[in-house]
Amino acid sequence: MTERLLIVGGDAGGMSAAATARRRVPTDKLEIVAFERGSYTSYAACGLPYFVADMVPSADRLVARSPEKFRAQGIDARTGHDVVEIDLERRALRVRDTDAGTESWEPFDQLLVATGATPLRPPLPGVDAGGVHGIQTIGDGIALRSQIDTGEATRAVVVGGGYIGLEMAEAMVRRGLSVALVEMAAQPMGTLDPDIGALVADALRAMGVSVHLGTAVEGFETDAGGNVTGVATTAGTLPADVVVLGLGVRPNASLAADAGIAVGVTGGIVTDRRMATSAEGVWAAGDCVETYHRVSRRPVAIALGTHANKQGRVVGVNATGGYLAFPGVIGTAVMKVCEYEVARTGLTEREASAAAFSSVAATIDGSTRAHYYPGATPITVKVVAEKMTGRLLGAQIIGREGAAKRIDVIAAAIWNEMTAEELSQLDLGYAPPFSPVWDPVLIAARKAAEAVTDAGTTG
Amino acid sequence: MTERLLIVGGDAGGMSAAATARRRVPTDKLEIVAFERGSYTSYAACGLPYFVADMVPSADRLVARSPEKFRAQGIDARTGHDVVEIDLERRALRVRDTDAGTESWEPFDQLLVATGATPLRPPLPGVDAGGVHGIQTIGDGIALRSQIDTGEATRAVVVGGGYIGLEMAEAMVRRGLSVALVEMAAQPMGTLDPDIGALVADALRAMGVSVHLGTAVEGFETDAGGNVTGVATTAGTLPADVVVLGLGVRPNASLAADAGIAVGVTGGIVTDRRMATSAEGVWAAGDCVETYHRVSRRPVAIALGTHANKQGRVVGVNATGGYLAFPGVIGTAVMKVCEYEVARTGLTEREASAAAFSSVAATIDGSTRAHYYPGATPITVKVVAEKMTGRLLGAQIIGREGAAKRIDVIAAAIWNEMTAEELSQLDLGYAPPFSPVWDPVLIAARKAAEAVTDAGTTG
Numbered sequence: 058m059t060e061r062l063l064i065v066g067g068d069a070g071g072m073s074a075a076a077t078a079r080r081r082v083p084t085d086k087l088e089i090v091a092f093e094r095g096s097y098t099s100y101a102a103c104g105l106p107y108f109v110a111d112m113v114p115s116a117d118r119l120v121a122r123s124p125e126k127f128r129a130q131g132i133d134a135r136t137g138h139d140v141v142e143i144d145l146e147r148r149a150l151r152v153r154d155t156d157a158g159t160e161s162w163e164p165f166d167q168l169l170v171a172t173g174a175t176p177l178r179p180p181l182p183g184v185d186a187g188g189v190h191g192i193q194t195i196g197d198g199i200a201l202r203s204q205i206d207t208g209e210a211t212r213a214v215v216v217g218g219g220y221i222g223l224e225m226a227e228a229m230v231r232r233g234l235s236v237a238l239v240e241m242a243a244q245p246m247g248t249l250d251p252d253i254g255a256l257v258a259d260a261l262r263a264m265g266v267s268v269h270l271g272t273a274v275e276g277f278e279t280d281a282g283g284n285v286t287g288v289a290t291t292a293g294t295l296p297a298d299v300v301v302l303g304l305g306v307r308p309n310a311s312l313a314a315d316a317g318i319a320v321g322v323t324g325g326i327v328t329d330r331r332m333a334t335s336a337e338g339v340w341a342a343g344d345c346v347e348t349y350h351r352v353s354r355r356p357v358a359i360a361l362g363t364h365a366n367k368q369g370r371v372v373g374v375n376a377t378g379g380y381l382a383f384p385g386v387i388g389t390a391v392m393k394v395c396e397y398e399v400a401r402t403g404l405t406e407r408e409a410s411a412a413a414f415s416s417v418a419a420t421i422d423g424s425t426r427a428h429y430y431p432g433a434t435p436i437t438v439k440v441v442a443e444k445m446t447g448r449l450l451g452a453q454i455i456g457r458e459g460a461a462k463r464i465d466v467i468a469a470a471i472w473n474e475m476t477a478e479e480l481s482q483l484d485l486g487y488a489p490p491f492s493p494v495w496d497p498v499l500i501a502a503r504k505a506a507e508a509v510t511d512a513g514t515t516g
Numbered sequence: 517m518t519e520r521l522l523i524v525g526g527d528a529g530g531m532s533a534a535a536t537a538r539r540r541v542p543t544d545k546l547e548i549v550a551f552e553r554g555s556y557t558s559y560a561a562c563g564l565p566y567f568v569a570d571m572v573p574s575a576d577r578l579v580a581r582s583p584e585k586f587r588a589q590g591i592d593a594r595t596g597h598d599v600v601e602i603d604l605e606r607r608a609l610r611v612r613d614t615d616a617g618t619e620s621w622e623p624f625d626q627l628l629v630a631t632g633a634t635p636l637r638p639p640l641p642g643v644d645a646g647g648v649h650g651i652q653t654i655g656d657g658i659a660l661r662s663q664i665d666t667g668e669a670t671r672a673v674v675v676g677g678g679y680i681g682l683e684m685a686e687a688m689v690r691r692g693l694s695v696a697l698v699e700m701a702a703q704p705m706g707t708l709d710p711d712i713g714a715l716v717a718d719a720l721r722a723m724g725v726s727v728h729l730g731t732a733v734e735g736f737e738t739d740a741g742g743n744v745t746g747v748a749t750t751a752g753t754l755p756a757d758v759v760v761l762g763l764g765v766r767p768n769a770s771l772a773a774d775a776g777i778a779v780g781v782t783g784g785i786v787t788d789r790r791m792a793t794s795a796e797g798v799w800a801a802g803d804c805v806e807t808y809h810r811v812s813r814r815p816v817a818i819a820l821g822t823h824a825n826k827q828g829r830v831v832g833v834n835a836t837g838g839y840l841a842f843p844g845v846i847g848t849a850v851m852k853v854c855e856y857e858v859a860r861t862g863l864t865e866r867e868a869s870a871a872a873f874s875s876v877a878a879t880i881d882g883s884t885r886a887h888y889y890p891g892a893t894p895i896t897v898k899v900v901a902e903k904m905t906g907r908l909l910g911a912q913i914i915g916r917e918g919a920a921k922r923i924d925v926i927a928a929a930i931w932n933e934m935t936a937e938e939l940s941q942l943d944l945g946y947a948p949p950f951s952p953v954w955d956p957v958l959i960a961a962r963k964a965a966e967a968v969t970d971a972g973t974t975g
């Protein structure tokens with residue numbers, strides 16, 4: 058008998074599950090159908106800023122695998138198919154074929170909900186004006202780029218100073234636009250501590266971005282044709298031909314919630330370690346779920362392709378009789394904005410405090426290479442550790458080439474509950490083109506260890 | 517009463533100990549004297565290839581801290597002072613002032629032996645000819661560079677295909693010389709498995725180096741003036757105006773051994789975890805010691821500035837009443853040769869077998885960045901894991917920009933005895949400029965995990 062696995066959503070998480078399941082079970086034992094509302098499967102939304110920046114010539118380059126390729130591999134990927142209802146009693150999906158305008162019921166034995174995330178869109182006057190762009194789908198990216206390609210837009214305003222906001226600011230600087238960034242908080246990148254966030258603000262200004270912190274958007278001014286002309290803020294109106302909304306996303310869990318599947322405090326679908334939801338035979342993966350933060354021990358919803366892919370693989374194994382657990386996350390993130398690289402992992406000081414940790418922190422200025430090696434650039438590394446135990450809680454990095462991915466070794470150390478002192482002794486790769494004899498990560502760890510104890514035992 | 521800590525050797529390990537001890541104990545409680553045979557303290561021997569390549573304009577740039585600076589900090593650094601005997605009974609050093617030609621006895625309460633490593637110099641005919649250079653001290657580097665600066669040398673032969681040999685080959689390619697490399701083994705970089713070593717050989721050839729593997733040097737041919745004209749090998753004579761001996765080093769433990777201090781099977785001074793030698797009140801650090809390999813559980817002698825610095829810090833703490841242990845090493849190393857980056861950590865397949873591990877390995881070809889992001893380059897990652905448990909044993913990487921330092925996260929995983937499957941789920945930094953959505957490290961770990969089990973449990 059052929060089982061039927063249906064997948065709601067054709068993004069990275071859903072398609073990673075499909076591919077894993079397909080490798081494990083042949084077509085005659087398991088039918089796999091994925092329904093994607095849009096026109097693309099397995100696309101990299103995180104690549105959109107580079108498409109807008111014209112660093113990636115065509116949107117097709119962002120598609121890892123087309124529906125045709127999936128079908129050739131025995132995965133029935135149906136684009137233009139919008140799942141409008143999950144009926145758990147009936148064990149079927151109600152699916153709307155958006156081209157044909159028809160609806161049908163599709164029965165399933167197992168179901169994967171991979172509905173992704175929904176961008177935040179403030180309910181402000183003028184938010185639907187021409188020239189005001191979200192930046193979530195490939196369609197959004199094409200619309201924005203088309204407007205820039207006309208050459209008529211010269212003034213851009215980015216609303217929101219998070220990852221996507223900063224990446225879009227860079228993209229439009231690269232396209233020659235004059236760019237202003239508006240952020241309600243006192244710093245860009247709320248996922249960093251204020252001291253490191255201030256360095257990011259400096260970097261943005263060095264790129265020529267006009268940075269407006271502590272500034273709220275009140276609305277969007279338009280011309281007679283309904284096109285945006287400015288962004289009204291608490292600090293006055295910023296003229297704009299093009300506006301990008303980079304306010305972040307929330308888990309798109311409404312379809313699951315409507316079916317009675319449990320949704321957590323973060324707004325994401327609740328799963329167990331195998332990515333099983335509260336409903337029998339229903340899995341969830343990707344930006345629509347909440348997951349376990351290994352340091353705070355709290356649920357978090359973090360929209361990131363790498364988690365979606367890993368979770369999809371976990372579902373692909375578990376839905377086909379295997380066992381694989383998703384171990385949770387520690388909030389690692391990296392970002393490039395022009396020549397600056399920014400990274401974080403674990404908890405910031407603020408987050409550590411919110412999770413009831415008593416912590417110490419050390420921030421050092423180092424070099425990415427031996428001081429005498431050409432191209433050595435400054436790097437700032439901040440390490441947060443638990444006060445009495447020295448256990449590593451988090452780290453933040455800002456620098457230039459070769460800075461950001463250094464976060465990975467700290468992530469591995471945090472993952473393994475190492476102390477700052479233990480990290481400071483780790484056997485990391487050393488050669489002058491890559492590192493000073495004390496890698497900046499090791500120096501920061503040592504300084505954090507010194508902050509933990511008052512000398513005596515650790516020097 | 518003022519105690520007296522004497523240090524034999526002014527290299528990184530010795531001076532790191534001096535600086536740490538100085539920070540912990542004031543001058544009136546502890547006198548610190550370091551004796552260095554040469555003219556420089558705290559210099560970076562690993563920077564010599566870049567000085568020869570003219571990427572570093574002056575040898576002074578390789579000196580982290582001069583004797584004057586140490587003296588200003590209360591550390592009596594005496595260059596041109598050769599320690600010729602350790603008398604443990606008398607608790608004193610016999611020291612020759614090489615400029616004055618005098619000798620004196622210097623009493624100590626505690627002693628640190630940081631005598632470094634001695635380059636291997638084959639006892640072959642002509643090895644002392646003009647134009648045949650070792651490359652260990654700043655003096656060696658100055659001599660070699662001076663010869664190249666004359667512009668008269670056009671043909672270079674590098675003897676030995678290890679780290680220093682390859683770095684010197686690059687240096688001389690950069691200086692416009694025609695470079696041949698002679699290596700007795702069937703591959704360059706004996707610290708890599710043959711499959712990865714073969715990729716290094718390809719990279720060398722791509723740089724224009726003439727690579728002679730499985731070739732032994734039999735002697736050096738000279739002209740009437742005693743200058744080298746060629747290198748006689750088992751594969752014929754290679755013409756040469758300049759020859760660099762890059763045959764590696766062995767621990768320089770003879771001074772300690774002569775004093776009756778225990779030396780181990782590797783030829784390095786034996787220490788406990790606090791870097792104490794077999795003699796009461798005598799410490800050792802740096803390239804002259806052997807240390808503990810955390811994966812093979814065997815003693816190893818690895819000459820590397822980063823270990824020397826860490827060990828020096830450990831001695832600086834322990835010699836001043838603190839407690840700090842050196843946790844051992846796992847053989848992490850990185851190297852850049854022209855645009856190629858090479859890295860290793862843990863055990864190779866060969867080394868794993870020698871340490872009685874039954875292992876599996878997986879090698880993957882990936883990309884340093886998202887496939888659509890400009891500047892993405894190929895990277896090869898090999899992961900070695902224990903057969904039944906999946907425990908990570910080692911890894912090797914070859915690629916271009918952004919490849920080598922990825923070894924650090926695998927090093928941290930090996931250090932913490934993670935399995936390949938656990939590494940494959942690690943929360944590493946992801947953004948298109950830095951990594952595909954599956955970092956090549958994660959892919960290699962996943963493939964190794966798949967090699968460990970025959971699916972079923974891990975997919």
